[in-house]
Amino acid sequence: NAGVMQNPRHLVRRRGQEARLRCSPMKGHSHVYWYRQLPEEGLKFMVYLQKENIIDESGMPKERFSAEFPKEGPSILRIQQVVRGDSAAYFCASAIRTGAYEQYFGPGTRLTVT
């Protein structure tokens, strides 16, 4: 039973480019969370999605960031016109249902903006 998969593991983008981060939840999980970890900091919640719905995006920056979780395929976190401050590790976690005890984390995508 494969765990949460994220790709790419490392992504380098120049300022102004777009970054697309993908997350495939564990089999049977329909709830996905995205977190961002800036250097030397803890993880910060960004967005919570269920299939085809954004449930809570209170942690997402208002501009340039968007997320989706389509009926088929992985969840995508999209960052437009990246800036140096977007350099961070982005983690995806999945859960089988709302209120589930545990969120299972993927290995993260490390985004570097040059």
Add this chain to the structure above:
Amino acid sequence: AQTVTQSQPEMSVQEAETVTLSCTYDTSESDYYLFWYKQPPSRQMILVIRQEAYKQQNATENRFSVNFQKAAKSFSLKISDSQLGDAAMYFCAYRSDQETSGSRLTFGEGTQLTVNP
């Protein structure tokens, strides 16, 4: 809004000894969950232990145990018989039991644990 504070940026312990990592949190809710996650150099987040706020008994998982003091809003992690593989960043996390909070985790800033041979 809930906050989680880890006041020890770094801790060290000798192999086979015991170490306690501190965590305090602030919430007005009565029902919630607390977690300790481990992040080794690989950066993979690994769940170490979970505590439900409604349970008075402290959670235990092998060499890992917690001291949960609900009134004091304190949730410390004790690692017994420390091993070299325990070296990692440890994060304390809070999760509301309210539907409106959507089950998101609120993390502390982390404690870097070094295990000395």
